[in-house]
Amino acid sequence: MLLLKGIINTSICSWLLVCGGCMMASDVEDVDTDNVTSTDVEVGVTDLSKTIPVTNDSFVCLKKMYPVRGFFVANLLGRLDDTVSAAMSQEGATYPPGSVVQLIPAEAMIKHHKGWNTKTNDWEFFELNVSEEGSEIKVRGTTQVVNKFGGNCFECHQKAEPQWDLICEDNHGCDSLPIPDFVIRWTQRGDPRCD
Numbered sequence: 143m144l145l146l147k148g149i150i151n152t153s154i155c156s157w158l159l160v161c162g163g164c165m166m167a168s169d170v171e172d173v174d175t176d177n178v179t180s181t182d183v184e185v186g187v188t189d190l191s192k193t194i195p196v197t198n199d200s201f202v203c204l205k206k207m208y209p210v211r212g213f214f215v216a217n218l219l220g221r222l223d224d225t226v227s228a229a230m231s232q233e234g235a236t237y238p239p240g241s242v243v244q245l246i247p248a249e250a251m252i253k254h255h256k257g258w259n260t261k262t263n264d265w266e267f268f269e270l271n272v273s274e275e276g277s278e279i280k281v282r283g284t285t286q287v288v289n290k291f292g293g294n295c296f297e298c299h300q301k302a303e304p305q306w307d308l309i310c311e312d313n314h315g316c317d318s319l320p321i322p323d324f325v326i327r328w329t330q331r332g333d334p335r336c337d
């Protein structure tokens with residue numbers, strides 16, 4: 143019985159992941175993505191002049207990003223080397239501005255300039271709708287963004303030990319995701335944005 147429950151739960155999780163954003167699309171206020179400005183992300187923002195512009199086109203197929211262990215990185219300001227070296231640091235490091243980090247196609251973190259939001263270490267959290275046409279920003283923000291399982295991105299990611307700059311991986315101190323590893327890998331391989 144327990145095993146059966148486990149299997150059912152896992153299938154629901156997989157379905158949620160495959161379905162991506164469509165599940166909750168109707169519950170969430172649409173973002174005008176053609177005209178995303180810094181005022182859309184006011185909550186918790188301390189200094190809007192430190193904003194890096196982010197649009198739907200800032201997000202690409204995971205295979206076009208740089209793979210680091212189980213996740214993927216890029217840099218919107220052309221500083222990929224700095225982002226990779228932060229990600230590879232054994233002692234932990236602060237990610238440079240412009241860093242994009244993704245584990246699965248539908249969720250992302252982007253680093254703004256220093257001082258943008260001291261509470262989130264200048265990270266902004268995103269939920270995306272992804273399809274063959276590309277990415278669409280569904281929800282974005284600092285401390286208030288919630289994922290499909292009802293978990294608050296910031297609240298969970300801030301549990302990472304300070305040297306890891308809110309990056310969880312599987313051993314930095316965050317609570318675990320309610321999805322098994324094989325489902326994560328499967329979702330990564332199935333990114334609909336890739337050719």
Ligand code: HEC
Nearest residue numbers: 243244245249250251268289293294295298309310311312
């Ligand atoms: C319950 C805790 C929890 C919540 C809520 C959560 N995450 Fe995570 N997240 C994790 C864990 C744990 C990992 C690492 C998983 C792994 O490597 O196997 C992770 C990985 C990531 C990564 C890859 C880099 C890293 O930190 O390892 C990104 C990017 C990310 N999550 C973004 C988000 C976004 C955006 C949201 C909200 C929409 C969110 N997460 C909600 C726990 C959480």
